[in-house]
Amino acid sequence: MGVKYxxxxxxxxxxxxxxxxxxxxxxxxxxxFYFNINVLFTAIFVLVFFCFSFFVLQYRVExxxxxxxxxxxxxxxxxxxxxxxxxxxxxxxxxxxxxxNKFASEKKIEIELLKVQEEYRREFIGNxxxxxxxxxxxxQGYISTLLEGGVKDKTIRKKYLxxxxxxxxxxxxxxxxxxMITKLETNELKLNVQVFDIVALFQxxxxxxEMKADKKDITLMFDKDHYRSIYVKGDRxxxxxxxxxxxxxxxxxxxxxxxxEVSIKNLTDKKLLIRITDNGFGIEKxxxxxxxxxxxxxDSSRSRDIGGSGLGLSIVKHIIEAHNEHIYVESNLxxxxxxxFTIEKADKK
Ligand code: ADP
Numbered sequence: 001m002g003v004k005y006x007x008x009x010x011x012x013x014x015x016x017x018x019x020x021x022x023x024x025x026x027x028x029x030x031x032x033f034y035f036n037i038n039v040l041f042t043a044i045f046v047l048v049f050f051c052f053s054f055f056v057l058q059y060r061v062e063x064x065x066x067x068x069x070x071x072x073x074x075x076x077x078x079x080x081x082x083x084x085x086x087x088x089x090x091x092x093x094x095x096x097x098x099x100x101n102k103f104a105s106e107k108k109i110e111i112e113l114l115k116v117q118e119e120y121r122r123e124f125i126g127n128x129x130x131x132x133x134x135x136x137x138x139x140q141g142y143i144s145t146l147l148e149g150g151v152k153d154k155t156i157r158k159k160y161l162x163x164x165x166x167x168x169x170x171x172x173x174x175x176x177x178x179x180m181i182t183k184l185e186t187n188e189l190k191l192n193v194q195v196f197d198i199v200a201l202f203q204x205x206x207x208x209x210e211m212k213a214d215k216k217d218i219t220l221m222f223d224k225d226h227y228r229s230i231y232v233k234g235d236r237x238x239x240x241x242x243x244x245x246x247x248x249x250x251x252x253x254x255x256x257x258x259x260x261e262v263s264i265k266n267l268t269d270k271k272l273l274i275r276i277t278d279n280g281f282g283i284e285k286x287x288x289x290x291x292x293x294x295x296x297x298x299d300s301s302r303s304r305d306i307g308g309s310g311l312g313l314s315i316v317k318h319i320i321e322a323h324n325e326h327i328y329v330e331s332n333l334x335x336x337x338x339x340x341f342t343i344e345k346a347d348k349k
Contacts, residue, residue, distance in 0.1 A: 016054035254280035
């Protein structure tokens with residue numbers, strides 16, 4: 001403990017002074033009535049008397065307070081009694097005050113933390129159950145209908161089995177997202193950093209999502225034609241997941257006949273800024289701060305219809321932060337959104 005405790009002699013000194021003054025008056029009176037007053041004798045007597053009472057008082061009070069403080073330490077067993085043993089005994093209670101205050105503030109922080117964790121855990125379990133319930137009940141509904149006779153009708157059989165299959169795909173997606181986010185949050189997921197071409201990665205995501213975009217007549221494009229290869233440093237698989245989630249969102253929350261545009265610009269000598277801009281639904285300002293929280297949706301009913309679990313952006317943020325990079329969002333309701341992130345440049349492989 002780096003705290004220096006003040007040893008106070010004030011109490012004993014003042015008390016000894018009062019007693020000595022009283023003794024001196026008594027002695028002077030006795031001498032006055034029965035003997036001649038001897039100044040030297042009186043002075044020595046008062047001095048010896050003062051010293052004696054000072055030491056007796058100081059020692060007694062220290063012992064007295066020490067025993068009581070020790071008792072408090074023993075009763076409140078969380079306080080460290082050895083701390084007291086190592087300290088000079090004080091009469092001003094500073095040690096105890098310091099320890100009790102420290103203990104109280106540590107406990108307060110601990111309790112607050114436990115409350116937050118408990119709330120977080122409760123919310124998380126609630127959200128997981130909620131997310132799993134919808135596809136699970138859907139699958140159960142189709143299978144029950146089939147079992148109740150629908151299986152005999154060839155068209156219903158095919159239709160319902162397809163729908164049940166989609167429901168199971170959705171369940172798998174949610175479980176995979178949960179698995180990924182748990183690994184990211186517990187730092188279990190190690191980055192496999194390598195040099196790769198980010199333009200080629202975008203192109204492969206464009207190819208993968210082309211059909212989905214076509215259904216809404218959304219064009220996926222770069223802001224300029226014929227980007228040459230641009231090399232970056234990062235975990236290719238994870239950055240692929242980031243790009244996939246962001247482009248997928250731009251389609252899911254994009255308007256018919258819209259566009260999703262990707263731009264790759266130099267931010268500094270070492271960093272690139274990658275922007276994914278859409279002209280879709282946009283996001284209200286009040287949601288922006290919470291957008292990257294897990295399970296957060298701006299409009300849960302609409303997002304759920306579209307098929308999101310609300311985990312995509314929190315996975316994106318975790319991955320970007322694991323790379324020690326940053327992600328930003330700008331959006332205007334009804335106009336569109338822009339998600340951008342930084343990434344380290346690399347020389348050609
Ligand atoms: P989800 O799985 O629901 O898509 P995300 O974490 O990816 O979850 O996104 C969280 C919410 O942010 C979405 O539910 C949606 O409301 C909003 N959002 C994300 N991207 C966009 C976008 N490009 N345009 C408009 N809203 C978006």
